[in-house]
Amino acid sequence: MSRARKNVVWIGIPSILLLGIGLFVLASHRGASQDHAAAQPALVAAEVIAVTRQPFPVVDEVPGTVAARQHAEISPKVMSHIEAIYVREGDRVTKGQLLARLEGKDIAVSVQQASAGVQNAEAAYAQAKTAYAMQRTQSAVAVAQAQAALEQAKAQLAKAKQGPRPEQVRQAEEQEARAKAGYEQALAYLDLAKEGARTQQKQQAAQAVIAAQGQVAQVEAGLSAAKANLTTVQNDYARIKALYEQDIMPKQKLDHVTAQLEAARSGVRQAEAGVKAAEAGLQMAKAQASLVNEGARSQEITAAEKQVAQAKASYEQAKQEAAMAKQGGRWEDVKTAEEGVRQAEQAVRAAKAAQARDEVSEKDIARAAAGIAMAKAERARAGTMLGYTNIYAPFSGVVTARRADPGTMAMPQMPILVIDDDAHYQLVSNVPESIAARLATGTAARVVLPSLNATVDARIVEVVPSASTAARTLTVKANLPRIPGVQSGLFGRLQVTTAEELRLMAPRAAIRERNGLTGLYRVDADGQARYTLVTLGKAAGDRVQVLSGLDDGQRIVAHIVDGLADGVRVHEEGAGR
Structure with missing residues (x-):
C-alpha cells in the first residue's frame, strides 16, 4: 500500500468516529426530550367515589313447580256406569257446568220406593190420630x-132416705125415659157397628144427632130452672134460719125449709147428671153418625158393646130409681141405693183408669210421626244419591285430564276428570327448614320462570306447618300474577330475601371488561387511574358486590368516561356515595 493511501485511511477513521459521536449525542437529546414528554400524563375528568361496605340483601333461591291454585280431581260419589262425558282435555268449563252423567235407574227406583214409604208413614199417622180421637171420645163418653x-x-139414695115427692117422681120418670132412649141408642149403635149402615140409617143417625142436641138444650134448660129454684130455696132458708135464731120462727118451719133445700140440691144434682147424660148421648150420636158414614173396626164394636152394657145398667138403675120414687123409701131400698152409689163410684174410677190408658195411643201417634220423619229422611237420602249421578264443575277452569269414557264403571275415589283453575297460579316450593323458619305469610318474594324468560314479583300466601322428615323441607306457596303462557308443571325458582349483610359494593357503571378480564379503575394517591382486576359477586340494582381486588375505603372512578386509561391523571368532578 502506498504512503498516500495510508494517510487517507487514518484521516477517515477519526471522521467516522466523530460523526457517530454526534449522532449519539443527537439521539440522546431526542430521547431525553421524549422521556420528558412521557413524564407528563394526560388529564381526564371523572367522578371519583370511595368504595365502602354497604347493606346487601341475602337472597336464598329454591326450585319450585307452577301449580294451579285450585286443582280438582273429580270422582263420583256413587258407583255406577258412566252414561256420558261432555268434555275433553283442553275444554274450558264454567262453575256448575254439567261434566258427566252416570246411570241412575236403580237409584231412581230407590227414590220412588222412599216416596211410597213416606206416603205409607203419613197414612199410618193419620190412622193413629183417628183411632186416638175416637178412643178419647169413647173414653170421655164412658167417664161422663x-x-x-x-x-x-146419689139422687136415688137421697130419694130412698127422704121418700117420694111429686116433682121427684116426675124427674125419675124423665130420667128413666132418657136412660131407656140411651140404651136403645147404644143397641142401635152396636147393630150399626156390626152390620154396617144403609142410607136410611145414615139419615136416622143424622136425625139422632139433631135430637141429641135438642135433648142437651132441654136438660140444660132444666138445669137452669133447678139452679134458679135452688137459689130461691137458699134465700128462704137463710131468712127462716135468721128468724129461728131470733126465736121468731118455730123449728118445724126451719125443718120444712131444710127439707126443701135438700130436695132443691138433689134436683140440681139430678139436672146436672141429666146434662152429662145428654151430652154423653150427643157424643154417642156423633160417634154413631161417624160410624155410619165411615164404617166400623173391631175395636169400635168392642167399645159399642161396652157402651150398651153401661147404658143398660143406667137404664136398670133409672127404672129402680123411678120405682123407688113412686113407692117410697124402705130400709132395704136405702141399702140398695147405697150399694148402687158404691158401684157407680167404682164405675167412675174404672172409666177414668181406662181414659188414662189413652196415653198408649199418644205414644202410637208419636211413633207414627217418627216414622214419617224417618221415611222423609230416607227419601231425601235417595234423592241426594240420585243427584250424585250428575257431576258438575266445582269451579271455572280448564280440563287437564280425562281418565274415563262412557260405559266405564265409575267408583268413588277414582277420578274421571281433572280440572285446573287456569286464571290463578302459584309456585310451590320445598324450602329447607332453615330458610322456611324466616318466612311467613305475606313475605315478599320474586319468582323466576326460565322457560318464559320472566321474573315477576310474588308474595308468599302459605307456609304448610308440617315438615318432611326425610328432606327436612317445608312446602311454601307463592301466588303468581297473570303471566302469558304460564301453566301447571313449569319449572320456577323462588327467590326470597332472608337477611342483610355488609358487603363491599361498586357501581356497575365502573366495571370494564378487557381481554376477557373484569376490572375497574382505581385512583391512587397521585391521582392516576390504575386498571385493577376484581372478582365480582351478586348484583343488587345498579350495584355489584366486589369479592376481591379492592379494599374498603379505596377510591375508584364511578363510571367509565372517554379517554380513561391506565396511568392517566383523573380530575375529580365530585364525590360519590
Missing part, C-alpha cells in the same frame, strides 16, 4: 156416663 150414673145413684 159413669159420672151421670153416680149422680143418679
Whole structure:
C-alpha cells in the first residue's frame, strides 16, 4: 500500500468516529426530550367515589313447580256406569257446568220406593190420630156416663132416705125415659157397628144427632130452672134460719125449709147428671153418625158393646130409681141405693183408669210421626244419591285430564276428570327448614320462570306447618300474577330475601371488561387511574358486590368516561356515595 493511501485511511477513521459521536449525542437529546414528554400524563375528568361496605340483601333461591291454585280431581260419589262425558282435555268449563252423567235407574227406583214409604208413614199417622180421637171420645163418653150414673145413684139414695115427692117422681120418670132412649141408642149403635149402615140409617143417625142436641138444650134448660129454684130455696132458708135464731120462727118451719133445700140440691144434682147424660148421648150420636158414614173396626164394636152394657145398667138403675120414687123409701131400698152409689163410684174410677190408658195411643201417634220423619229422611237420602249421578264443575277452569269414557264403571275415589283453575297460579316450593323458619305469610318474594324468560314479583300466601322428615323441607306457596303462557308443571325458582349483610359494593357503571378480564379503575394517591382486576359477586340494582381486588375505603372512578386509561391523571368532578 502506498504512503498516500495510508494517510487517507487514518484521516477517515477519526471522521467516522466523530460523526457517530454526534449522532449519539443527537439521539440522546431526542430521547431525553421524549422521556420528558412521557413524564407528563394526560388529564381526564371523572367522578371519583370511595368504595365502602354497604347493606346487601341475602337472597336464598329454591326450585319450585307452577301449580294451579285450585286443582280438582273429580270422582263420583256413587258407583255406577258412566252414561256420558261432555268434555275433553283442553275444554274450558264454567262453575256448575254439567261434566258427566252416570246411570241412575236403580237409584231412581230407590227414590220412588222412599216416596211410597213416606206416603205409607203419613197414612199410618193419620190412622193413629183417628183411632186416638175416637178412643178419647169413647173414653170421655164412658167417664161422663159413669159420672151421670153416680149422680143418679146419689139422687136415688137421697130419694130412698127422704121418700117420694111429686116433682121427684116426675124427674125419675124423665130420667128413666132418657136412660131407656140411651140404651136403645147404644143397641142401635152396636147393630150399626156390626152390620154396617144403609142410607136410611145414615139419615136416622143424622136425625139422632139433631135430637141429641135438642135433648142437651132441654136438660140444660132444666138445669137452669133447678139452679134458679135452688137459689130461691137458699134465700128462704137463710131468712127462716135468721128468724129461728131470733126465736121468731118455730123449728118445724126451719125443718120444712131444710127439707126443701135438700130436695132443691138433689134436683140440681139430678139436672146436672141429666146434662152429662145428654151430652154423653150427643157424643154417642156423633160417634154413631161417624160410624155410619165411615164404617166400623173391631175395636169400635168392642167399645159399642161396652157402651150398651153401661147404658143398660143406667137404664136398670133409672127404672129402680123411678120405682123407688113412686113407692117410697124402705130400709132395704136405702141399702140398695147405697150399694148402687158404691158401684157407680167404682164405675167412675174404672172409666177414668181406662181414659188414662189413652196415653198408649199418644205414644202410637208419636211413633207414627217418627216414622214419617224417618221415611222423609230416607227419601231425601235417595234423592241426594240420585243427584250424585250428575257431576258438575266445582269451579271455572280448564280440563287437564280425562281418565274415563262412557260405559266405564265409575267408583268413588277414582277420578274421571281433572280440572285446573287456569286464571290463578302459584309456585310451590320445598324450602329447607332453615330458610322456611324466616318466612311467613305475606313475605315478599320474586319468582323466576326460565322457560318464559320472566321474573315477576310474588308474595308468599302459605307456609304448610308440617315438615318432611326425610328432606327436612317445608312446602311454601307463592301466588303468581297473570303471566302469558304460564301453566301447571313449569319449572320456577323462588327467590326470597332472608337477611342483610355488609358487603363491599361498586357501581356497575365502573366495571370494564378487557381481554376477557373484569376490572375497574382505581385512583391512587397521585391521582392516576390504575386498571385493577376484581372478582365480582351478586348484583343488587345498579350495584355489584366486589369479592376481591379492592379494599374498603379505596377510591375508584364511578363510571367509565372517554379517554380513561391506565396511568392517566383523573380530575375529580365530585364525590360519590
